């Protein structure tokens with residue numbers, strides 16, 4: 172039966188690295204040249220999974236609401252954006268260099284954890300790797316720098332954005348005027364961000380190029396606490412209800428006073444229990460009027476809001492839920508991964524929520540003979556209009572089922588020799604491997620019915636019920 176244990180499985184990340192490469196979820200970037208540290212490419216299945224995550228977020232945060240507008244802003248922005256936001260001055264981590272044998276570079280505030288990971292006492296002296304002497308800590312800015320135009324001098328220096336958030340703050344008035352929203356309302360965007368992390372790692376958990384899904388929700392000053400609570404609760408529900416992650420592996424962790432960023436009055440992280448410990452998937456922050464005030468000061472443009480009801484002009488406060496696509500993707504794979512023994516053989520299954528799975532239906536002709544492959548192909552083409560589908564006619568049927576289990580396809584439709592006479596096919600469910608025979612004429616509603624059954628099972632599993 173399915174694994175319902177929520178204890179971390181330490182070798183799981185290694186298994187997922189290998190499965191991701193073999194099946195086409197995630198590849199190391201530029202691999203034929205030896206790769207590039209902490210940057211990844213997403214393969215055919217990874218792209219599908221990411222699109223499902225992003226679409227689910229977009230649907231909940233934008234499409235199903237009246238009060239949130241989407242935007243897509245540029246990766247490279249005016250340098251002053253990052254001066255005003257404080258990133259030029261303070262977006263840095265403390266860095267130390269090893270002066271001993273390995274000459275590696277470390278984050279000074281991660282040294283204890285890095286030592287423990289290498290089986291050493293947290294308070295051991297020197298470099299976590301070789302024990303060598305370390306330099307004094309110095310601040311290292313995490314923004315990637317480049318030059319705009321042909322002249323590579325300081326006046327042309329620009330940054331790749333380290334977060335998507337600032338694109339929304341600097342467009343506050345544009346969106347307000349164009350959309351005619353009134354407070355409270357939000358601006359949301361998904362897009363790539365870049366950070367020159369000193370100690371990236373844990374596969375795609377901390378990488379140097381990643382994708383964010385952020386929303387800035389503008390409220391009247393005084394209403395921020397209520398909206399902060401609202402967004403903390405709504406965001407937690409998304410992970411369980413829409414993504415199907417197990418609630419037992421999630422928690423909302425409030426930041427202690429000392430942990431808060433200089434602009435925040437409250438912050439909580441949605442965290443997942445990774446095999447390497449609890450890690451952040453999303454930060455929800457009450458950012459006061461810090462960003463709009465800073466941009467108003469630096470740009471000289473009026474970024475205030477006029478409230479017609481009260482005749483007041485003020486700078487709105489902001490609640491920001493900021494999530495990372497890559498970490499969520501990794502989380503979905505970890506949460507879905509299961510191994511079980513079936514007839515003496517190991518079966519690997521990704522028990523994705525049916526709406527997250529890269530494919531919902533795989534069509535498999537029983538044999539490679541044209542009398543089966545041609546109608547099976549036609550059937551798969553018909554189903555495409557209703558579901559994301561895959562088609563596979565290679566190898567023995569048992570191996571093809573295993574492959575679909577391993578990539579998390581909820582349903583496999585098998586077209587066999589009897590199908591030619593009885594105009595029926597078999598639907599096999601990924602989770603319990605049960606099969607039902609259904610007439611081809613009723614296939615679409617029957618698949619829908621099966622997916623609904625699996626959606627209900629995924630909801631029970633996410634809430635903690637035992638079973639697949």
Ligand code: GAP
Nearest residue numbers: 334336376377378381452453454493494495498
């Ligand atoms: N605008 C606020 C902001 O960017 P953050 O907590 O630094 O907040 C939000 O980032 C989310 O972006 C994180 O919760 C995480 O999911 C993702 N993220 C941040 N840095 C990342 C990295 N180096 N690799 C992968 N994801 C990252």
